[in-house]
Each structure stands twice: as structure tokens, then as C-alpha cells.
Amino acid sequence: MKLDVKNLDFIQKNIFTLVPIYTRYGYTQYRMSKFEEYDLYSKNKDFLVSDSVITFTDTNGKLMALKPDVTLSIVKNSDREIKGVEKLYYNENVYRVSKGTNCFKEITQMGLECIGEVGSYEIGEVLYLAAQSLKALSDIFVLEVSHLGIMAAAVEAVSSDYKLQSKIWKYINDKNYHSVEELCLQAQANTEALPVLKKLMSISGTPKDVLPELELFTKEAHVTEELGELKSALSVFEGSELESNIIIDFSAVGDINYYNGIIFNGFLDTVPESVLSGGQYDALMKKMKKKSRAVGFAVYLDLLERLGESETGFDVDLMLVYSPDCSPAEVLKAVRGFEEKGKSVFACSADNGKIKANEVYSLKKGGVIELETDA
Amino acid sequence: MLNIALPKGRLGEKVYLMFERAGFECPSIKENNRKLIFENEEAGVRYFWVKPSDVPIYVERGAADIGVAGKDILLEYEPDVYELSDLKIGKCAMCVAAPKSFRDNSARTLRVATKFSRIAGNYYSSIGRDIDIIHLNGSIEIAPILGLSDVIVDIVETGTTLKENNLEVKKQIVPISARLIANKASYKFKAEQINAVADGLKAQTEE
Numbered sequence: 001m002k003l004d005v006k007n008l009d010f011i012q013k014n015i016f017t018l019v020p021i022y023t024r025y026g027y028t029q030y031r032m033s034k035f036e037e038y039d040l041y042s043k044n045k046d047f048l049v050s051d052s053v054i055t056f057t058d059t060n061g062k063l064m065a066l067k068p069d070v071t072l073s074i075v076k077n078s079d080r081e082i083k084g085v086e087k088l089y090y091n092e093n094v095y096r097v098s099k100g101t102n103c104f105k106e107i108t109q110m111g112l113e114c115i116g117e118v119g120s121y122e123i124g125e126v127l128y129l130a131a132q133s134l135k136a137l138s139d140i141f142v143l144e145v146s147h148l149g150i151m152a153a154a155v156e157a158v159s160s161d162y163k164l165q166s167k168i169w170k171y172i173n174d175k176n177y178h179s180v181e182e183l184c185l186q187a188q189a190n191t192e193a194l195p196v197l198k199k200l201m202s203i204s205g206t207p208k209d210v211l212p213e214l215e216l217f218t219k220e221a222h223v224t225e226e227l228g229e230l231k232s233a234l235s236v237f238e239g240s241e242l243e244s245n246i247i248i249d250f251s252a253v254g255d256i257n258y259y260n261g262i263i264f265n266g267f268l269d270t271v272p273e274s275v276l277s278g279g280q281y282d283a284l285m286k287k288m289k290k291k292s293r294a295v296g297f298a299v300y301l302d303l304l305e306r307l308g309e310s311e312t313g314f315d316v317d318l319m320l321v322y323s324p325d326c327s328p329a330e331v332l333k334a335v336r337g338f339e340e341k342g343k344s345v346f347a348c349s350a351d352n353g354k355i356k357a358n359e360v361y362s363l364k365k366g367g368v369i370e371l372e373t374d375a
Numbered sequence: 376m377l378n379i380a381l382p383k384g385r386l387g388e389k390v391y392l393m394f395e396r397a398g399f400e401c402p403s404i405k406e407n408n409r410k411l412i413f414e415n416e417e418a419g420v421r422y423f424w425v426k427p428s429d430v431p432i433y434v435e436r437g438a439a440d441i442g443v444a445g446k447d448i449l450l451e452y453e454p455d456v457y458e459l460s461d462l463k464i465g466k467c468a469m470c471v472a473a474p475k476s477f478r479d480n481s482a483r484t485l486r487v488a489t490k491f492s493r494i495a496g497n498y499y500s501s502i503g504r505d506i507d508i509i510h511l512n513g514s515i516e517i518a519p520i521l522g523l524s525d526v527i528v529d530i531v532e533t534g535t536t537l538k539e540n541n542l543e544v545k546k547q548i549v550p551i552s553a554r555l556i557a558n559k560a561s562y563k564f565k566a567e568q569i570n571a572v573a574d575g576l577k578a579q580t581e582e
Contacts, residue, residue: 142564175459247563251457267563268560271437271560272436272561
């Protein structure tokens with residue numbers, strides 16, 4: 001029997017849409033247990049979106065956790081040294097505190113990771129697949145790309161004080177130019193380096209518009225190598241239909257203890273927050289004593305619930321209300337008749353008011369079918 | 376069309392005039408009626424009045440592309456939005472205030488009455504002071520008078536209310552003013568319009 005995608009729920013539909021993109025590029029599915037030792041998360045709390053984790057004591061006395069994250073488990077279970085690269089995709093449930101309710105919520109997360117001897121091609125491929133994923137979800141999308149190394153150098157030039165730097169990173173993430181200036185003046189930071197930092201913070205545009213501008217002052221900021229990496233990663237979009245959907249925006253940041261290099265976020269026009277995020281996390285690999293490099297991204301499927309919901313407002317194509325004197329064979333024959341025409345049918349003796357059908361038919365004794373309403 | 380959430384009240388009216396001067400006028404907003412949504416298709420803007428503390432929620436959730444909110448609200452709720460500009464109006468300060476006779480006894484937990492629990496918590500944690508937060512929704516000034524708290528953390532504009540209740544500012548925590556905020560996703564798709572508004576407003580703050 002052929003699977004009809006339109007009958008799947010939004011999570012299944014999106015998995016069904018995204019998996020073929022990843023498998024076509026050689027990514028294989030990574031399955032894992034729902035549980036992980038809590039120790040893994042307590043040592044890497046800053047890597048998690050929220051530091052609250054559901055824990056329980058296993059029968060052997062070990063403190064376990066319901067996974068709040070997938071990447072940490074993949075990294076933990078990867079070989080210390082990988083020849084070539086491993087390309088994995090996952091589709092797992094994670095357990096996190098929801099911002100709105102402040103309660104734990106089960107979230108389906110999909111994503112991919114490329115681990116091992118990751119070079120320019122692999123980073124470009126992951127970026128390309130991130131853009132392809134967004135395109136598969138909506139025609140109107142933006143993938144914002146940044147290079148943490150460029151911003152980190154600009155921040156370091158302003159101040160080497162860790163506390164001040166973490167405040168500056170927060171302002172960068174908020175595009176809060178005015179507060180960066182105020183803060184640096186108050187803290188007597190190196191204000192000579194401020195113009196470069198503020199310039200980087202204000203940059204937001206397509207690579208074609210932004211890269212020439214960046215070239216002009218990267219030498220001054222000593223980030224020529226990083227700019228080369230950014231250009232190399234973005235070169236995968238040159239001449240492609242996705243090119244106009246890519247923007248360079250340095251407000252995309254991540255914790256520099258875990259992330260480095262290319263970092264990116266994906267946005268769809270109908271969802272008010274980032275639905276995809278990812279980047280290089282060589283720093284995390286190093287922290288977990290792995291010799292490999294890594295890049296990947298996650299798609300937050302729970303945010304896609306309302307995507308395309310206006311496509312159909314109906315549960316079934318038609319409702320068939322049969323009279324009590326119809327025989328089961330007569331009802332089934334009528335249902336099969338519609339089914340063979342490719343229609344979904346809800347047969348009932350009375351409308352329960354809970355099913356929304358595009359059309360309502362009544363079935364009288366003798367197999368007479370009459371159209372009642374046309375919605 | 377750019378959806379703009381403005382805070383109801385005097386500050387919102389001042390802010391609207393700034394938008395108007397920046398070229399984003401919507402004459403119907405000045406009509407004396409109870410409507411909450413106003414649109415000017417030609418200027419490409421739709422304004423709506425919301426409770427000041429709700430502005431960041433409308434913006435964070437994407438119902439509004441941009442909005443204007445006090446820094447106090449942003450610090451308290453920490454919405455995930457861009458803070459594009461300091462409009463330099465609605466200026467006041469978040470302060471610790473207490474009766475004139477108050478002396479802090481560090482041997483005891485300090486009882487702090489406030490509407491801004493996060494701001495108060497963050498401030499006292501930054502100076503390593505052990506506190507007990509008493510969250511109130513209004514008339515904060517009477518808490519120390521009735522012995523409910525030792526100090527209050529609240530917004531101080533002129534200081535008149537404090538004076539009339541025999542309180543005084545002991546410490547300014549952070550200066551407050553109105554900020555232009557934007558939804559992060561909206562910014563990706565409407566950057567040109569949003570930047571035009573931000574530039575138009577910024578030009579007025581620098582005059």
C-alpha cells in the first residue's frame with residue numbers, strides 16, 4: 001500500500017520530508033537509548049539549551065538522565081580517532097524545559113552530524129544540507145551564517161576579561177550596539193578596537209553584498225584565515241538556487257567553549273524563531289578528548305507544528321451518514337465506492353460534531369446516496 | 376506590512392510621535408476611540424496598543440515584528456529578541472530603596488520586596504548577598520513601612536513617591552529607558568524595513 005504523506009502528523013511528515021535529503025548524501029541513521037548517564041550532562045551543562053535534566057536512579061545505583069540533547073551522546077560514543085568521516089543523521093525525542101510553561105516537554109529533534117577528518121568540503125556540505133532542509137520545509141527561508149573566529153578576535157581585541165567578554169557576547173546576540181559601547185567605556189576596555197566590533201555587529205546581508213565589505217577590514221582585525229574559511233564554506237552556494245537565501249550575520253553566536261568556526265541558524269517566514277541551528281563544534285570534541293573535528297545541525301520539529309496548517313481544514317474528504325435501516329454490506333459498498341475514487345470517508349449513523357468533512361452525504365436504504373452539504 | 380507593538384499609555388503616545396516623525400505615520404491612531412489596531416497600508420505599518428509588559432511577548436512570539444519596551448521589562452523577562460536601539464525616552468532607574476534609617480545587617484538575610492524578582496535576584500547574587508525575595512504586584516513602597524521587607528527594588532523616576540513614604544534611594548542598579556526591539560526571525564525577512572524604522576528613530580535620539 002502506498003503511503004499517503006498528507007495523512008501523517010506534522011512530525012512524521014517532516015521526518016518523511018527530511019530523511020531522503022540526508023540519505024542521498026550518505027548519512028546513515030544513528031539510534032540511541034532514551035537514557036544517558038547524568039554525568040555527561042553535568043560536565044557539559046553550558047552546551048545544553050537548558051540545564052534542567054530529568055534524572056532517576058537506575059537499578060544498579062547509577063544516576064541516569066532522560067536525554068536533553070543528542071549531540072553529546074553521539075560525541076561520547078564516537079571513536080577517539082576517526083579515519084575519514086562518519087556521517088550520521090538522527091531522529092530522537094529529547095526532554096527539555098519548555099520556556100512557555102516552565103515544565104519538561106518531550107521534543108522531537110532531527111539533525112545530522114559529520115565527525116572525523118572534517119574539512120572545507122564537509123562543512124560546505126552540511127551548510128548545503130541545512131539550506132536544503134529549510135527549503136524542503138518552506139519556500140521562503142533564510143540561513144544565517146557566521147564565523148565565530150571572526151567575532152571572537154574582535155571581542156578579544158576589545159577586552160581579554162572573561163566576564164566582560166561574556167556580556168559582550170550577549171549584546172552581540174541581541175544586536176545591542178548601544179550597550180556594547182556603554183559597557184566598554186565603563187569597563188575601560190580597548191575602545192580603539194570598538195569600531196571593528198560594532199561594524200561586524202551591524203553586518204547582515206547576502207555574501208555577495210557583505211564579503212567585499214568584510215575583505216576591507218579583516219586584515220586590520222587579523223582574521224584573514226577565518227574569512228577564508230567562511231568564503232570557502234559559502235562557496236557551495238555559488239550559482240545555486242539557494243544563494244539568495246543565505247545571509248552573513250555575525251549576531252549568530254554560540255558558546256566558544258564548545259563551538260568554533262562556522263555557525264548558522266535557519267529561519268522560515270511563518271515561524272517566529274530559529275527552526276534550525278548548527279555549526280562546527282571542534283572545541284566540544286577536544287573537551288571530550290576526541291581527536292576528530294565535527295560539524296552538524298539540529299532541526300526543531302516541535303516548532304513546525306503550525307507550518308502549512310492552512311492547506312486543509314478538513315479531517316476527511318467526506319462524511320457518509322447512513323440511515324439505521326441500511327445493511328452493513330450496503331454501507332461498506334458505498335464507502336468502498338468513494339475510497340476507490342481516492343476519497344477518505346468517515347461513515348457513521350449520526351454526525352458526532354467532532355469530525356470536519358469537506359462534504360456530507362447521506363445513505364438511504366437501497367444504496368441511494370444524496371449530497372447533504374458542500375463545505 | 377510591519378507589525379508594531381506599542382506600549383499603552385503616555386510613553387506609547389510619545390513613542391508613536393517618534394515613529395510619525397520618522398515617516399511611519401498612521402493618522403487613524405490619533406482618533407479618540409477604543410480601537411487597538413491601526414493600519415496605514417501606504418506607509419506599510421500596522422500599530423497595536425498592548426500592555427507595556429506584554430510588548431516583548433508579542434515581539435518574541437512574532438505577533439509583532441518590532442515593538443517598544445522599557446529596559447526594566449527586558450531585564451526581567453529576558454525575551455529572545457534583538458534590542459536595536461535606545462530611544463532615550465521614558466528615562467528612570469531601577470533602584471534599591473529603603474527607609475532613611477535603614478542600615479544593612481549582613482548577618483541577616485535581607486528581605487527584598489519587588490515586582491522585578493529576576494533583576495533583584497541577579498543584582499544581589501552579583502554582590503554575593505543572601506536575600507529573600509517577596510514578590511509584590513504593586514504599592515511596593517509600603518512593604519518596608521509595614522515591616523514586610525527591609526528594602527525594595529523598584530523603578531524610580533522623580534523620587535517623589537519614595538520621599539512621601541519616607542524612603543530614599545540606597546543604590547542605583549541600572550538606568551532604564553525605552554528600547555526598540557525586534558523579532559529575530561522577522562528581522563531576517565524584513566531587515567530593510569526594520570532598519571529604516573530604527574534609523575529614523577535613532578536620528579531623533581541623536582538630535
